[in-house]
Amino acid sequence: MLTFLAKRILSGLVLIALIPSLAFVLMRAGSSDVARQILGQTASEEQVAARADALGLDRPLVSQYLDWAGRALRGDLGVSWFTNEPVAQAMATRVPATLSLVIVTTIIAAVIAVALGLAAAYYKGWLDRVLQVLSIAGFALPGFWLALMLVVWLAIDNPIFPATGYASISDGIGAWARSITLPVTALAVGAVTATAQQVRGAVRDVLQQDWVRTLRARGISRGSLIFKHVLRSAGVAGLTVLGLQFIGLLGGAVFVERVFAIPGMGQVLVTSTAQGDLPLVLGVVLVTTLIVVIVNLVIDLGVGFFNPKARLS
Amino acid sequence: MARWKTAGIVLLAGALTVTGCSGGGDTGPSGDAESVLSIGSTTAPQSWDPADIGDANYKPYAQASYDTLILRQPDGEYAPMLAKTWSFSEDNRTVTLDLRDDVTFSDGEEFNDEAVVANFEHFSSGTGPLSTQLAGLESAEATGEFTVTATFAEPIPDLVYNLSDAAGRMASPASLGSDRLATVPVGSGPYVMSEADTVQGSVYTLTAREDYWNPELQEFDEVEFRVFEDESALLNALRSGQIDAGNLTNPDSVQNATAAGYTILKPEAHISWFGLILFDRDGTMVPELADPLVREALAWAIDRETLASVTLGIDDGSIDTQMFNEGSPAWSSELAGTYHYDVDKAKALMAEAGVDGFTLTLPASGLFTQGMMTGVQNNLAEIGVDVVWEDVPAQAFISDMLGGTYAASVMVLGAVPTDWSVVQNYLTPTSAWNPLGTTNDELQALIDAIPGQNDTEREASYRDINQFVIDNNWFQPWFWAEENFAVNEDAVQVELQLQQNVPSIYNYSPAA
Numbered sequence: 001m002l003t004f005l006a007k008r009i010l011s012g013l014v015l016i017a018l019i020p021s022l023a024f025v026l027m028r029a030g031s032s033d034v035a036r037q038i039l040g041q042t043a044s045e046e047q048v049a050a051r052a053d054a055l056g057l058d059r060p061l062v063s064q065y066l067d068w069a070g071r072a073l074r075g076d077l078g079v080s081w082f083t084n085e086p087v088a089q090a091m092a093t094r095v096p097a098t099l100s101l102v103i104v105t106t107i108i109a110a111v112i113a114v115a116l117g118l119a120a121a122y123y124k125g126w127l128d129r130v131l132q133v134l135s136i137a138g139f140a141l142p143g144f145w146l147a148l149m150l151v152v153w154l155a156i157d158n159p160i161f162p163a164t165g166y167a168s169i170s171d172g173i174g175a176w177a178r179s180i181t182l183p184v185t186a187l188a189v190g191a192v193t194a195t196a197q198q199v200r201g202a203v204r205d206v207l208q209q210d211w212v213r214t215l216r217a218r219g220i221s222r223g224s225l226i227f228k229h230v231l232r233s234a235g236v237a238g239l240t241v242l243g244l245q246f247i248g249l250l251g252g253a254v255f256v257e258r259v260f261a262i263p264g265m266g267q268v269l270v271t272s273t274a275q276g277d278l279p280l281v282l283g284v285v286l287v288t289t290l291i292v293v294i295v296n297l298v299i300d301l302g303v304g305f306f307n308p309k310a311r312l313s
Numbered sequence: 314m315a316r317w318k319t320a321g322i323v324l325l326a327g328a329l330t331v332t333g334c335s336g337g338g339d340t341g342p343s344g345d346a347e348s349v350l351s352i353g354s355t356t357a358p359q360s361w362d363p364a365d366i367g368d369a370n371y372k373p374y375a376q377a378s379y380d381t382l383i384l385r386q387p388d389g390e391y392a393p394m395l396a397k398t399w400s401f402s403e404d405n406r407t408v409t410l411d412l413r414d415d416v417t418f419s420d421g422e423e424f425n426d427e428a429v430v431a432n433f434e435h436f437s438s439g440t441g442p443l444s445t446q447l448a449g450l451e452s453a454e455a456t457g458e459f460t461v462t463a464t465f466a467e468p469i470p471d472l473v474y475n476l477s478d479a480a481g482r483m484a485s486p487a488s489l490g491s492d493r494l495a496t497v498p499v500g501s502g503p504y505v506m507s508e509a510d511t512v513q514g515s516v517y518t519l520t521a522r523e524d525y526w527n528p529e530l531q532e533f534d535e536v537e538f539r540v541f542e543d544e545s546a547l548l549n550a551l552r553s554g555q556i557d558a559g560n561l562t563n564p565d566s567v568q569n570a571t572a573a574g575y576t577i578l579k580p581e582a583h584i585s586w587f588g589l590i591l592f593d594r595d596g597t598m599v600p601e602l603a604d605p606l607v608r609e610a611l612a613w614a615i616d617r618e619t620l621a622s623v624t625l626g627i628d629d630g631s632i633d634t635q636m637f638n639e640g641s642p643a644w645s646s647e648l649a650g651t652y653h654y655d656v657d658k659a660k661a662l663m664a665e666a667g668v669d670g671f672t673l674t675l676p677a678s679g680l681f682t683q684g685m686m687t688g689v690q691n692n693l694a695e696i697g698v699d700v701v702w703e704d705v706p707a708q709a710f711i712s713d714m715l716g717g718t719y720a721a722s723v724m725v726l727g728a729v730p731t732d733w734s735v736v737q738n739y740l741t742p743t744s745a746w747n748p749l750g751t752t753n754d755e756l757q758a759l760i761d762a763i764p765g766q767n768d769t770e771r772e773a774s775y776r777d778i779n780q781f782v783i784d785n786n787w788f789q790p791w792f793w794a795e796e797n798f799a800v801n802e803d804a805v806q807v808e809l810q811l812q813q814n815v816p817s818i819y820n821y822s823p824a825a
Contacts (some may be wrong), residue, residue, distance in 0.1 A: 033712035039442050045715065045743045050440045079548060082496030084360045084515040093512050148545070156552045163553035164546050165516070165539070261539065261546045263515035271514075271542060 008300055010291035016286070020072075023285040024065050027278050034276040038081060055081060068282060073232035078279035078288070082272070087283035090268065095287060097166050098264035100176070101256065102249040105184050109191035110242055116192070117238075118198025118226065121207060131196060143252075147186035147259040153184060164261035172302025183256040191245045195238065202237035206230050235306040247292050320504040325566065348823050350533040350805060351557030353395035353547040357514045357540040361498040361506075363432070363482035364439040368730060369584070369814050370560065372478075376818040377536050378498035380428070380527075382410060383473060387820055389811035391473055394527075395483055395501070397588075399476070401663050405468035405765065410535040412459040419505045426455035429524050433463060436479070445737060446475035468764035470771055478730065495685050503531040503818075515540055532560045540785060548799075551575060557804040560815055561797045564625060577801060581640040582812045583631060583793035585727045587624060587685075589615070590788055593720035594751045601671045602720060608786035609660035612652040614696045618686065619654075621792040623684030631793045634783055636735060636810075639793070641777035643732045651783050659696045662690045670697025673721055677702040678710045680725050689723060699799035717748040725794075732775040732810065736760055739788065740778065756781050 035052035052058060056067075070181055073076060077087035120131040155163035161182050167175035206212060207230060254266025265284050272280035322669040334788065339596040340666050356370045366375045366413040372513055384394035396410040412777035416424035436444065456462045465472075475481065488499040496513055497506055504519035511517050517538040525531050540557055548566050550556045552573055562584075563579075571577055589611065596603025617632050634651045637643035663669075674781075677686065690700040705713055714722050739746045741760060759774050759781070766774060782788055800807055808820040 035571065036712050036715075040441065044445075047440045047442075047444065048712075054440070079492075079495075083514050084362075084492075091482065091514060093515075131395050151549050151553075156549060158748075159553060162555065164541070164547040164555055165550075179662055184386055195643055258543045259549075261515070261541045261543070263512045268514065 004300075004304075005297075006296050012297065014174050016289050019289040020069075020286045021065065022281050023282060024068070024139075024278070025061075027273070027276065027281055028061055028064075034081060034278075037275055041228040043244075068279070072282075072286065077283045080272070080277055080280045082136055082275050082280075084275045089278050090280060091265075091283055091287050094263055094265050095260050096168060096270055098250065098253055098257070098266060100166075100169075100180055101187060101253050101262070101264065102182060102246055104244045105191055105249055105253075106242060108188050109195050109245060110286075112188075112192045113195035113242075114199055114231070114238060115200075116196040118203055118231070120196070121200045121203035122226065128200070131200060135193040136187050141189060143186055143190055144255045144259065147183065147256050148190060150182045150186055151259065156186055165260040166260075166264075179262075180285065183253075183260045183262060186256050186259075187249060187253060190247065195241050195245060198241040199234065199238045201232060202234035206233045209233075232306055236303050239299060239302045239306065243295055246295055250288055250291060317773075336608060337472050340365045344709060347438060349535045349537060350818075351537040351539060351556040351558075352819050353539050353541055353550055353556040355541055355547065355560075355562070357517075357538075360495045362439075362441075362494045363479065363498075363500070364436040364444065364483050366443040366479065366482070367494070368479070369727065372536060372813065373815060373818045374517070375479070375482055377504045378502045379484065379500035380416070380502050381477050382412075382483065383477040383481055384819075385474070385477035385810075386815075388818070391477060394477075395429075395481075397478070399473070401666060406466070407462060407464045408472060409456070410461045410463075411478075412461065413526070414459050416428045416501050417524070418483075418488075418499055418501045420485045420487060421500050422485040422487050424483060424501050426457070426459055426461045426628050428483060428486045429453070429461045429491055430455050430506045431482075432483050433461075435484075435489045438551055441479070446478065446480035449761075465674075468683070469733075470729045471803050474731055475758050500524075503527070504536050523775075530819045532819075536818065544775075551799055551801060554801070554804070556801075558798065558800045558807060558821075561799050562620040562794075565760040567797045570797075576800045576802050578809055578816075579800040580796050580798065580809050582638050582796070582814050584796045584814045585725050586633070586636065586790040586793045587725045588636075588788065588790035588792075589618070589689075589721060590724050591721045591744070591786060592714075592717070592747070592751075594747065594787055594808070595784070597749065598720040599673060601666075601668050604666045604668070604738045605785055606662045606666040607668055608658040609652075610666070610696055611693065611698070612657035612786050612789050613655045613662065614698070615692050615789070615791055616654040617652075617791040620685055623688060624682055625792075625794060631795065632791070634790055635779055636739065636782060636788045636790050637732055637775065637779050638728050638812065641732050641775070642772035643735075643779045644738070645776065645779070649780065652789075654692075656695050662811060663696050670698075671701065672699045672701060674701045674703050674719065676705040676710060676713060676719055676722050678705065678723075679707055680710075681723060685723070704777065715745055715748050715751070728793075728814065732771075733763065735777075736778065740782070751787070753781075753785070756785075763796075 032059065033048070035055065037050045038045055039051055048143065056064060068078065075088070077091070079086050080090060116131055120128040145244060151163050154160050161178055165179060170175045208262040212225070215229060251266060254270055256262065257264040257267040265288065268280060268286045272284070352373060354370060356364055358371050358374045360366060361378065363375060363379050380395050382394060382396040384392045386392055387752065391707070395413055395416060397413055398411045400409050401407065410429065412429065413424070414637060417721060418424060432448060433447060437447040437450040448469065451464045453463040453467055483501060485499040488494045498507060502527050503522060505519045505522050507520050519536045521531050521534050539550065541550065543567050544561060544563050546560050547556070548561065548569055551559060551570065561570060567577060583810065591602055591608055592610070593599050593602045594608070596615045600606045604626055612634070621632065628668060631639065633639070633649040635644055686702060690702070693700050713719065714724070717720060728736055738744055741747065741755065742750045742752045756778065759778050763771050763774050798815060804824055806822050806824055807816045808822060809818045
C-alpha cells in the first residue's frame with residue numbers, strides 16, 4: 001500500500017511540474033503585446049517598451065520560466081500583471097469560491113445519483129424508465145440556459161435567492177448557502193444524471209451476480225444486502241465517475257461563475273488567459289493541477305477501500 | 314438502517330435550517346451601512362496607484378478614494394478642491410497652487426506641499442496610461458507652506474483639466490512606491506477601502522471616511538463597485554436590486570433594461586468611434602493613398618448607416634465624420650455629415666486622381682463583426698479598391714498597427730478626454746497613432762500655436778484642426794457608439810458629467 005501511495009505521489013509531482021510548464025509554453029508561444037494591453041491604446045511606444053522591460057518580457061523564455069518556478073517553490077507565485085494583486089492572495093479568495101460550488105455539487109450529485117441509480121436498478125420497471133428519460137433531459141439541457149432561467153425565476157421574478165455574487169462561509173452559513181444554491185442547482189443537474197446512470201449500470205451488474213442470489217437465499221435483509229454488499233461492490237464505478245465529475249467541474253464551473261458573477265478560479269482563468277496575464281494563469285493552473293492530483297489520489301484510495309484487489313503493492 | 318435514516322433526517326433538517334437562515338438579505342452590500350451606492354461595471358482597475366489608474370470607466374474608482382487638486386463639476390466648470398487657488402505665469406509654463414491646510418490622508422499623514430511634490434514626481438516618472446498629463450515637468454517645488462510651484466518645458470493646454478483628473482490625484486506620500494498601493498488606495502478622498510469586504514477584480518467596498526473634510530461630496534455611507542465579466546450578469550444584478558447603476562454596451566442589454574423600466578442615460582460624450590485610419594498618407598506602402606482625392610474617395614464609398622447597424626445592432630450610434638467628441642469645443646454639428654454614402658462621387662474622385670483601383674491590406678480583428686468586415690470590403694470594391702483582410706493574432710493586433718506594419722486599418726478607438734489629448738494621441742509626428750510619423754506644415758503650425766494661446770484661441774485652433782482632419786482624411790470616423798448608463802432611479806439619482814462617459818462618483822445621491 002505504501003509503495004502504491006508513493007508511486008501515485010511521485011506521478012502527481014511530475015504532473016505538477018509538467019502542466020504549468022506546458023501552460024507557460026502555450027501562453028508565451030503566440031505573439032502577444034501584454035504591455036500594450038495593460039497600458040491601453042493611447043500609450044506611446046516608449047511607455048509600452050518601458051512596461052515590457054519592467055515585466056521582464058524581453059528576457060529569454062527559459063530564464064523567465066526558471067525564475068517563476070524558483071519563486072513558486074518558495075511559495076511566491078508572483079503578482080498579477082493586470083490587477084497587481086499577489087497571485088497567492090487571488091487564489092486564497094477564489095479557490096474557496098470554486099471549491100464551494102464543486103464540493104457541494106459533488107456531494108448533492110452523489111446523494112441523489114446513488115439514490116436514483118440504486119432505486120432504478122433494484123426496482124426496475126417504471127422507475128428505471130423515468131430515470132432514463134430524466135438522464136436524457138439532464139444531458140440535453142444546456143447548463144448555461146438553465147442557470148439563466150434559474151436567475152430569472154428565483155432571483156428576479158421571485159427574489160428568493162441572490163442573482164449574482166458569492167458570500168463566503170465567514171459571512172455566515174446562511175448567506176453562503178443562499179449564494180450558492182442557484183449555481184449548484186445549475187451544475188448538479190448534469191452531474192446527477194451522469195452519475196445516476198453509472199450507478200444504475202454498476203448496481204444492475206452486481207445484482208446479477210451469483211453471490212447476491214446466494215445472499216438473498218440465505219435470508220439477508222434487503223437493506224443489509226444493498227447497503228453492506230451491493231453498494232460496496234458497485235462503489236468503484238460510482239466513485240470513479242464522481243471523481244471525474246469533480247475534476248470536470250473545476251473547469252466546467254466557469255459558466256456559472258460567469259452567470260452569477262462568482263469570483264472563482266474558472267472566471268479568473270478565462271480573463272487572465274485572454275489578457276495574457278501569465279502569473280495569474282500559471283497560478284490557477286498550478287492550483288488546479290494540485291487539486292486534481294489530490295482528488296485522483298483520494299479516488300485511488302477509495303477504490304482500494306471498495307475493492308481490496310485494487311490495493312496493489 | 315436506523316442509523317442511516319437518522320443521519321438522513323439530520324442532514325435534511327440541517328439543509329433546511331441553513332437555507333432558511335438568510336443572514337439578512339442577499340449578497341448585496343455588506344455591513345450595517347445606512348445608505349449604499351452600488352455600481353456595476355465590466356472593468357476593474359488594474360491598479361489603485363493613482364499614477365496607474367486609467368481613464369473613462371476607471372474614474373469613479375479613483376474618485377472614491379482620491380481627492381484631486383481641482384474639482385471638475387458636472388457642467389465642466391472648475392472649482393477648488395485640495396488646491397484653494399491656482400494661477401499661471403505669463404508664459405503658461407509655471408503653475409502655482411495654494412493648498413488646503415486641513416486635510417489628512419486615510420493613513421493619518423498630513424496633506425501639504427511636500428505631498429503634492431511627491432505625487433507630481435511619482436506620476437510624471439511612471440508609465441501609467443495617463444502619465445503624459447504632466448509631460449515635460451521640469452520641476453515641482455514646495456515654495457511656501459501649503460504652496461507648490463510646478464514648471465513645465467512647454468505649456469500644457471489641458472493642465473487645469475489634468476489637475477482635476479489623473480495628474481491631480483493625491484496619495485499619501487508614505488504609500489508612494491509601496492507595492493501595497495496597487496491594491497489598496499491611500500488617499501484623502503471621501504471613502505476608504507474595506508479590505509475585508511473587497512475581492513480584487515470582483516467586489517470593491519469602500520466606506521465613508523469619518524473625518525472627511527468635505528461632507529458635501531460624501532452622500533453615502535458605503536460605495537460598492539461590482540465587476541461583472543458578463544454583461545447579462547450585470548443586468549440581472551440591476552434587475553434584482555443588487556446594484557443601482559451600471560453602463561451597458563450590448564444593444565440587447567439596453568433593450569432589456571429599458572423594457573424592465575430602468576432609466577437609460579446617454580451621456581453626450583460617446584465612448585468610441587469606428588472608422589478607417591489611413592496611416593500611409595505619404596504613400597510609402599500604398600502610393601495611391603498619398604493622393605488626397607483617393608483618400609476622400611474612400612470616405613464617400615462607405616455606407617456608414619449600414620455598418621453602424623450591423624456593428625451596433627440597433628440604432629445606437631451617431632453617424633459622424635469627426636474624431637473630436639460631441640460636446641467638445643472642436644466639434645461641430647454641421648461637420649457630422651460631411652461624408653455620406655455616394656458611390657458615384659467616390660468613383661468620380663478616383664477618376665480625377667487617375668486611379669483605376671488598388672489593393673489595400675487591412676488587419677482583421679475580433680473587434681470587428683463579420684458584417685462590418687464584409688460591408689467594408691463590398692463598399693470599397695465598388696470603387697475598385699480590393700480589400701484583403703489579413704489575420705493577425707488578437708494580442709498583436711494593436712502593436713502591429715502601431716508598429717507601422719499596415720498602410721491602413723479599420724479600428725474602434727476609445728474616446729479621449731480632451732481635445733489636446735486628441736491632438737497628442739493622433740496627430741503629431743510622434744503620436745502613438747501616427748506610426749509612420751506623417752507631418753504637415755499647416756497642421757503642425759496649428760498644433761504648435763495651441764500651448765501659448767488663451768482658451769478662445771485654442772477653441773478656434775481645435776476647430777481648424779478638426780476641419781483639417783476631415784479635409785485630408787487621415788482619420789475617417791464612420792460612427793460613434795453611444796454610452797448607455799442604466800440607473801435604478803428608485804434607489805439613486807445621478808447627474809451626468811460633461812464630456813465623460815460615466816458619471817463622477819460625486820454626482821450620485823440617494824433617491825429618498
